[in-house]
Amino acid sequence: MSKEDSLGQFEVLILTAVVTLAGNAYGATIQEVIEDLSGGRSYAIGSVYTAIDRLEAKGFVKSSYGGAGPERGQRSKRFVEILAPGKRALDRSVAISGRVRSVLGGEVGS
């Protein structure tokens, strides 16, 4: 597995949020979900977009634009959708985390 295919923790969080949100994944909703997933830690919206750009460059997600509404001052949303390579990379990361957890057993995180 090359470095291009590997995912950082933040990228795993974002891909998980995108999968969870299905068709409604865009900046604000992704930010909310990753803050919940990480136990209330605050993330800058700019970091979220930078990570999405990185994932898009790797071919893991694709973006589309639209959905401007009055609640956001008629500004468009950047919707994010996960692609097959992204799903595979997420599966790999989750599998690695699972193996690490099984090796550590009750040592941490119990």
Next chain:
Amino acid sequence: MNFEASVAKLQYVADSKHSVYVTFAILLVLLSLMVAWLLHDEWRRFLADRDTHGPTVVIILLMFFLCCGMAALVFGGNSVVFIASPITLYLLLARLLKRPKSKKQKSGFTVLFSRDAALPVKLPSWTRQIGLAAKRDSRERRKLLNAEFLLYLLLGQREADWIAGDLQERLPKMRRKFGLRRARLWYWSQVIRSIGPLGLKALKRLSGIGFLVEMWVRARGGH
């Protein structure tokens, strides 16, 4: 000063190392004119009803003082008058020729300063009855417009739109949860923390650092 003396002084400036400063001063004046042109509508609004936002005025004043300072440094104190006069004339003309723009005509920079783009702040009904709501609404909106303007100033229009939209969407929830003041603080912190990563990305793209890093990674065998 007679005509010959003026010509001799100009000749001296053109021949000496001062010509570099002159070129720099001219470039600064051109730059300030460009900024003035870009902010034309906002400037007119400022002159018309003093209803404008901090950063705009700060930029205009900074450019103005920079030009005056450079002129004073290179040509002496009197030259400030030559720079200040056309600007004063422009301000006077803008005041005389002020004309409200229709909503359809709004575009580019004018949209950035539009109040429509700001945060809707809900206030108790009694404030509306005594006319306090409108004032407070406007004040609260303007406080966050400065943060929003910072985004548009430092990022591309599209990225700034996404971020401003997302923040505006989450703001009412934050307000309900933590109160107006903390929600505003959250908004500002999000804007400031977002400028770092996004600005760095833009810088990499512009300076070609990203390309060099990519080449280096490829040269090392794709890892």
